[in-house]
Amino acid sequence: MRKMPKKSLIAILASLLLLGNPPVYSAPTEDSLPDIGTTASSTLSVNQEMAMGDLSIRFIRAQSPLIYDPLLTEYINKLGQRLVNHADSVKTPFHFYLVDSPSINAYATFGGNVVLHSALFRYSSTESELASVMAHEISHVTQRHLARFFEDQQRKTPFAWAGALGSVLLMMASPQAGMAALSGTLAGIKQNIISFTQSNEQEADRIGLRILSRAGFDPQAMPMFMQNLADQSRYSSKLPEILYTHPLPDNRLSDARNRANQYPAKIVPESQDFLFASIRILTMYSAEQNSYTEQLLKKYSQGTAKEQLAATYGRALLLSMDKKYAEAKTVLSPLLDKYPDNVWFIDAMTDIDIGQKQYTSAIARLQNALKKQKNNPVLQINLANAYLQAKQYSQASQLLFRYTFNNPNDLNGWTLLTEVAGKQGKPNEELAAYAETMALQGKFDIAIAYLSRASAMVKLGSHDQERYDARIDQLRQLQHNYEQYYK
Ligand SMILES: [Zn+2]
Secondary structure: OOOOOOOOHHHHHHHHHOOOOOOOOOOOOOOOOOOOOOOOOOOOOHHHHHHHHHHHHHHHHHHOOEOOOHHHHHHHHHHHHHHHOOOOOOOOOOEEEEEOOOOOOEEEEOOOEEEEEOHHHHHOOOHHHHHHHHHHHHHHHHOOHHHHHHHHHHHHOOOOOOOHHHHHHHHHHOHHHHHHHOOHHHHHHHHHHHHHHHHHHHHHHHHHHHHHHHOOOOOOHHHHHHHHHHHHHHHOOOOOOHHHHOOOOHHHHHHHHHHHHOOOOOOOOOOHHHHHHHHHHHHHOHHHOOHHHHHHHHHHHOOOHHHHHHHHHHHHHHHHHOOOHHHHHHHHHHHHHHOOOOHHHHHHHHHHHHHOOOHHHHHHHHHHHHHHOOOOHHHHHHHHHHHHHOOOHHHHHHHHHHHHHHOOOOHHHHHHHHHHHHHHOOHHHHHHHHHHHHHOOOOHHHHHHHHHHHHHHOOOOOHHHHHHHHHHHHHHHHHHHHHHHHO
């Protein structure tokens, strides 16, 4: 679950950005040259970094196949937060996102936003390995590598911020395409990007290893994952994408090995949630479905008790996705009987119930679970969807208004609310909710146009109209403040 600020993030950003000016060039003196990880001569304020991070994530939502799966979102954010809690120099909240992609990649953009490709689950044989990639990315953020890169460029050849953010994001999300697309003033910095990232990799490894160990994971997992990557690039003609943005020369691997050896050896018991998350990604998401899934299920079904449990869960998911609901129920029921509070199982059984049109039983189970796990976002989203499928629109709408208020940056809530309002025949609410899905993807013009239509539909001076108009003002302000970064 993501931690939400008390005020909406958008409102905070809007108010902070009113004070923000474009970064001012200031020549570094000998004394003010930045130590690694310090902000002594930073030209980008934390607020500007947060704004660029917020805008980055909107771009990423619009361009990348993000996985909006409440269980997986919750899992990677819990794991990420566990690591962040052991990092130094944390200046912004962290958020972790998952992209459905068969290429191994991970990258950190501004403001504590870390993107992981689903393939990482396929190539991480332990949770410690996955955590090692995340700890490395977290370290790029705490050491301000990307921010310092922008600042350095600004010193060498002052360029307009406009366009730079989009190009750099493209390069991180799709390194091969991105490198080719760098144009204009940015073409000259291509080589700088390559050499600059190389000089930062070892620092991110070193700091990342410390975070990994402090958080209770196996430090050896970092060199093990790197070895895995090195093997991938040796035996395949295509370089894993992650190696474009995180180059892996031989000395990086040997350094990581030497450093990991300085930490006490640690046997980390596998986490059940990691196994569930891996199985869920491999069975449910298109980029990852292949014969490997079947191999892994077989391996798990002959493994430890935790692996067997994950394999049974995976079988139930596969059956459910094949619409073999009765069989899926037979497989899943014993698990749910034994672990009635387990959200992975409750979520899977909800889908089966909905598939069989047994809405009453799905709703009752979710309502019960929510009594024990109040405000659990996975259960809330599931319940809202169950109400929607059962045509209980007013219950769905009530729940979703509360959910979107508490989780304004979760696209799931707004998407469901759009659908519910449509079914209820409330076009103004439908347009307003749809506008939020557009704003979350940085499409402010479209969002404002839809909100204006919603505003024109309702009674003059009504509370609804005030609400829509206030939101239009907020979005206009946000759009105005972001113009410097993406025009
Ligand atoms: Zn890196």
